[in-house]
Amino acid sequence: MQHAGIETDVAIIGGGPGGSTLASLILKYAPHRRVLVLEKEKFPRDHVGESQLPAVAGIIHEMGCWDQIEDAGFPLKVGATYRWGTTEELWDFDFIDPREVERIDRPGRYEGPRRFTAFQADRARYDDILLRHAEALGAAVMEESQVVKIHRDGDRVESLELRDGRIVTASYYIDASGHIGVLRRGMGVKTKAESSLRNIAMWDYWENADWAAEIGVGGTRVQVMSQSGGWMWFIPLGPTRASIGFVCPVDHYKTSGLSADALYRQAIANDAHISSLIEHATPRGTTRTTTDWSFTSERLYGDNWFLVGEAAGFADPILAAGLTITHAGARELAYILNDLFDEPRDAEWLKASYADTQLRRIRQHIRFADFWYAAKGRFEDLKEHCVRIAGASGVRMTPEAAWRWLAQGGFAHDGPGPPTTKTDAPPSLKQVLGKLAATKREWALETLNVLTLNLDDVDREVLPVFVEGKVVREAHWVRGQDRLILTGHYGMLSEVLAEESDLSKIVERIKRYCADGGGGRQPSLRQVMESLEAMLNERWVVGSYDTNKPCLALGRLEHDDQVHWNEAGASTHTV
Ligand SMILES: Cc1cc2nc3c(=O)[nH]c(=O)nc-3n(C[C@H](O)[C@H](O)[C@H](O)COP(=O)(O)OP(=O)(O)OC[C@H]3O[C@@H](n4cnc5c(N)ncnc54)[C@H](O)[C@@H]3O)c2cc1C
The missing domain is CATH 3.50.50.60 (FAD/NAD(P)-binding domain)
Known part of the structure; x- marks a missing residue:
C-alpha cells in the first residue's frame, strides 16, 4: 500500500x-x-x-x-551526600552554599543563586x-x-x-x-566500550519516602551510598516520590544467584541510611534494570x-x-x-568539531567515573590507576600529573565565561578530591605569587563557539587534549598574563575587569579567579613563589567578593 x-x-x-x-x-x-x-x-x-x-x-x-x-x-538540588572513599562517614558536596538556598522563594527566576542550583x-x-x-x-x-x-x-x-x-x-x-x-x-x-567497568543498574520508584536532607526551601542533595557490592542512589523527586537505584558489577549480580529484584531489596536492607528514609514508603513494585551502558x-x-x-x-x-x-x-x-x-x-x-567535543566530554566522564570507582581503594592505587587511564588515551604521565589531568583536565575549554559542562568548578572539585584521597587540597593560587604564560607545544586554532544563536569562529590555544578559548575571561587573562607576572598586579587588573562589567558578562571576582585557577591547573600558566611578595588567601571568596592577602610575617588583610 x-x-x-x-x-x-x-x-x-x-x-x-x-x-x-x-x-x-x-x-x-x-x-x-x-x-x-x-x-x-x-x-x-x-x-x-x-x-x-x-x-x-x-x-x-x-x-x-x-x-x-x-x-x-x-x-532543588544543591549537591550530593556521599558515603564513599576513605571514610564510612557521610559527607556533603555542594554546588552552592546551602545558606543561599534558605533565602530562596519558589517559584523563582533564573538569576542570582538559582544559576548554581540544579533540579x-x-x-x-x-x-x-x-x-x-x-x-x-x-x-x-x-x-x-x-x-x-x-x-x-x-x-x-x-x-x-x-x-x-x-x-x-x-x-x-x-x-x-x-x-x-x-x-x-x-x-x-559501531559502538565502543570505553571502560572496563561492566555494571548493572536496578531501580524502582517509591511513594512517601522521607526526603534525605531538606535544606531550606526545598533544597536537597542526591544520596550516593557505597556498600560492599556496589552503590545506591536516592533521588527525592517530589513531596512523596523518590527514585532509588542500586549499581553493581555484572559479576556481582551473577555470582549472587539472586534475581535483580531480590538483589535490589537486599542492597536496600544492607543500607541503614536508605532503609530509614523509606521506613514508611511503598515501592511501585516493578524493578527495572539496564546493563553495560x-x-x-x-x-x-x-x-x-x-x-x-x-x-x-x-x-x-x-x-x-x-x-x-x-x-x-x-x-x-x-x-x-x-x-x-x-x-x-x-x-x-x-x-x-561537533563530534570531537561530544566524544571528549563523554570519554572524560567515563574516565572520571573509573576514577571514582577506583577511589574506593587506597590513594596510591588510585594514582597508579590514573596513569593507566591516561595511558589508554595515549598520554604518558607521572602518577601525580595523571591524577591532576583526570580530576581537572579539559574543564577550561567550553566557553567564553567560567568553565561549563563539567561536574564542578575547579576549587569545589578539589574539596571532593580531598575527601576521596583524605588529603587537603587548596587553591593553587594561594601558594604562588608569580605567574607566567606557558605556551610550550601550544598551537593556535580557530574553533566554533556557540553564542546567542550564532556559531562564532574563535581563536583557541590547543595543546594535546586541552583547549583554551581566547575570548571572555580567558582572553582577558591571557592578555594580562602576557604583560604582568606579579600576582598582585594581575589581581588588580582582574578587579578592574569585573568592576567594568567583564565585557557585559558581569562576572564575580570568584568566577574569574576560578578561570585563572583552571588555567594554572591545565598548565597554560605556570607559577612560582617569591618570598618577598604576599600570597593570596582565597578561602573567603566563597562568601564575599574580596581578595585577601597574606603577607609574610603579617596578618591577612583585605585589598
Ligand atoms: C541507570 C541510569 C541512571 C541515570 N541517572 C542519571 C542521572 O542521575 N542524571 C543524569 O543527568 N542522567 C542520568 N542518566 C542518563 C540520562 O537518563 C540520559 O542521559 C538521558 O535520558 C539522555 O537523553 P536522550 O534524549 O538522549 O535519550 P532519552 O531520554 O532516552 O530519549 C529518547 C527518546 O527516543 C524515543 N525513541 C526510542 N526509539 C525510538 C524510535 N525508534 N522511534 C521514535 N522514538 C524513539 C524514546 O521513546 C525516548 O523518548 C542515567 C541513565 C541510566 C541508564
Whole structure:
C-alpha cells in the first residue's frame, strides 16, 4: 500500500531531552525552519536519570522554558551526600552554599543563586514539559510514531519509515533515540566500550519516602551510598516520590544467584541510611534494570545525519552527568544545523568539531567515573590507576600529573565565561578530591605569587563557539587534549598574563575587569579567579613563589567578593 510522505527540514528521532532541546533551539533562532520530532511513546512516559547538574539550568533558560520547569516544583538540588572513599562517614558536596538556598522563594527566576542550583526532575513530567515547549515553538511533534527502518544510500539517509508505513524525508536526520540508537544502528555505526567497568543498574520508584536532607526551601542533595557490592542512589523527586537505584558489577549480580529484584531489596536492607528514609514508603513494585551502558559511538555524523544525546554515547551515572552532556550536545547541534543550512564553506570542519567535543566530554566522564570507582581503594592505587587511564588515551604521565589531568583536565575549554559542562568548578572539585584521597587540597593560587604564560607545544586554532544563536569562529590555544578559548575571561587573562607576572598586579587588573562589567558578562571576582585557577591547573600558566611578595588567601571568596592577602610575617588583610 502506498503511504503519503512527510517532508521536513530536520527530522528528529526521539522526543527525550536531546530531541526537544535540539528542536527548541533550532526554532528559537530560526523560527521558519520545519522541524519534525518523531516519538515512539505517548508522553508523559517514565524514564530513569533524574538528578541534574547546574549547567542544565542555563540551557533550559536559553530554550525559554526555565519558568515552566520551575513552576513544576521539582526539588532543588544543591549537591550530593556521599558515603564513599576513605571514610564510612557521610559527607556533603555542594554546588552552592546551602545558606543561599534558605533565602530562596519558589517559584523563582533564573538569576542570582538559582544559576548554581540544579533540579531533581521526575522525568515523566520534565520530558513532557520540554517536548510541549518544542511544540509551542513550532516543532511538529508526532507521538506514538516509532521509526522502524532507516532507508539509506551508502552513508546518506534517504528516508525514515514509521511503524504505520509512512515515509519521512528531510534535509537532515537526527538520532535522539537514546541508548537504542535507531539511526546509529541503521547506518551501521559501531559502538565502543570505553571502560572496563561492566555494571548493572536496578531501580524502582517509591511513594512517601522521607526526603534525605531538606535544606531550606526545598533544597536537597542526591544520596550516593557505597556498600560492599556496589552503590545506591536516592533521588527525592517530589513531596512523596523518590527514585532509588542500586549499581553493581555484572559479576556481582551473577555470582549472587539472586534475581535483580531480590538483589535490589537486599542492597536496600544492607543500607541503614536508605532503609530509614523509606521506613514508611511503598515501592511501585516493578524493578527495572539496564546493563553495560558506558560507550561511545565510532562516528557521530555522516553526510546528512547526526547522533545526539545518549544515542552518541553514555558515561556511568555516578556523577549524574548524562543530562548535562545531552542538553549541551543538543544545544551545539542546533547552532550547527542552523549554520549548515546556510551552506558554509567549512561544513566538514564544523561537523568534525561537533563530534570531537561530544566524544571528549563523554570519554572524560567515563574516565572520571573509573576514577571514582577506583577511589574506593587506597590513594596510591588510585594514582597508579590514573596513569593507566591516561595511558589508554595515549598520554604518558607521572602518577601525580595523571591524577591532576583526570580530576581537572579539559574543564577550561567550553566557553567564553567560567568553565561549563563539567561536574564542578575547579576549587569545589578539589574539596571532593580531598575527601576521596583524605588529603587537603587548596587553591593553587594561594601558594604562588608569580605567574607566567606557558605556551610550550601550544598551537593556535580557530574553533566554533556557540553564542546567542550564532556559531562564532574563535581563536583557541590547543595543546594535546586541552583547549583554551581566547575570548571572555580567558582572553582577558591571557592578555594580562602576557604583560604582568606579579600576582598582585594581575589581581588588580582582574578587579578592574569585573568592576567594568567583564565585557557585559558581569562576572564575580570568584568566577574569574576560578578561570585563572583552571588555567594554572591545565598548565597554560605556570607559577612560582617569591618570598618577598604576599600570597593570596582565597578561602573567603566563597562568601564575599574580596581578595585577601597574606603577607609574610603579617596578618591577612583585605585589598
Ligand atoms: C541507570 C541510569 C541512571 C541515570 N541517572 C542519571 C542521572 O542521575 N542524571 C543524569 O543527568 N542522567 C542520568 N542518566 C542518563 C540520562 O537518563 C540520559 O542521559 C538521558 O535520558 C539522555 O537523553 P536522550 O534524549 O538522549 O535519550 P532519552 O531520554 O532516552 O530519549 C529518547 C527518546 O527516543 C524515543 N525513541 C526510542 N526509539 C525510538 C524510535 N525508534 N522511534 C521514535 N522514538 C524513539 C524514546 O521513546 C525516548 O523518548 C542515567 C541513565 C541510566 C541508564
